[in-house]
Amino acid sequence: AWLLHYLPGEEAVFSFLLFHVYLADLAENSLLNKLIRKSLVESSHRVEVLQRDPSSPLFSVKTFEELHLKEELLRGVYAMGFNRPSKIQETALPMMVAHPPQNLIAQSQSGTGKTAAFVLAMLSRVNAAVKYPQCLCLAPTFELALQTGRVVEQMGKFCADVKVSYAVRGNKVPRGAVIKEQIVIGTPGTTLDWCFKLRLMDLKKISVFVLDEADVMINTQGFSDQSIRVQRALSQDCQMLLFSATFEDAVWQFAERIVPDPNVIKLRREELTLNNIRQYYFLCENNSEKYKALCNVYGSITVGQAIVFCQTRRNAKWLSLQMIRDGHQVAMLSGELTVEQRAAVIQRFRDGKEKVLITTNVCARGIDVIQVTIVVNFNLPTNQLQHPDFETYLHRIGRAGRFGKKGLAFNMIERYNLSLLHRIEEHFQTKIKKLDPDDMDELE
């Protein structure tokens, strides 16, 4: 409900609804992915670059040394365990630390090193000797701002006297005070308050402006306008950097309003495919039969780790109780859990503490770091019109066979849902083979 705080009058109720529909999903997923991410996401695609001045040479670096960073910053980078720049950093970093500064719009999926890149850019420009905000980063939520701040603190841990301040709800600064920290990370509303209402900082003195998670921002009522108001008040020679995991037209239009004369860098995400996945189905009349089929799978092959998708929370609970009763170690992601609790569940699963993860679609959407060899659809994904949800099917199953590894997918289907299955086969031009629960020899 904190969003109400930013928006006066009648807009408030409306934006409260939007908050639930959009921000809760997008920003939470983003946070969850950050919390459970331990390493870089690889991409086999090439980085696409669109230079503002195509005649200027395009630099890319293979080492951090080539960037000629301050010694204490380089130490911070290595202390984080970074040996060399990620794919996107190879091209983005030289632009970001260049003299004179260049503006940049960069898009690549989460986990490819964007945050580390702009944190490094901010730290490279900061003058620790002067005590006022010089770098400003806008983020969609309090929690995401804190995550970015942690990276600043880690990477900047040898940069003595460089400090971070958070312009987020609840961080009360008395009127008349001034912000001495060189780097400010905040949400758009509170940042506006800090700059214009409370006059805690001077936007004209900002030399690096970062707008992170632009795709999440634009889906949050009021944030685009507030961000643009901040941007308008910056000085002409402030460096503007914008990052996004996705890039629909709306994000692009917003990006161009925030970042004048930009260089553009894009790294396409690895496409999901069903090529490496063997897909099967069981005909089942009810949940008990579905559960029996699942047990047969367990009885006939050596299962590594599996994710089971259920349509409803109730189904997911029922199934996990059955499995626990039969001695399986089961983890469950459910809607009641906070993001931190969900991150902990996923972490335990990844550490192999449980072999099965049961989840509803809502919980698992957008988490792209769980890798398993088996995916079970206890229910097929459908949309509100009860049509098959192809995209979700692909997302669920596609994760079973990442990076060239083979995966198995099992669909538990009621007879009346067979047509859904056939439409999925048709859509993906793929074959989903029938299995008889009592004769699993077919399988291998």
Ligand code: ADP
């Ligand atoms: P994004 O902002 O695109 O989601 P991050 O900057 O958060 O990506 O990076 C994802 C993960 O990879 C983080 O755990 C981060 O510490 C790590 N990382 C970032 N850059 C490098 C690098 N050059 N070498 C090794 N790990 C890196």
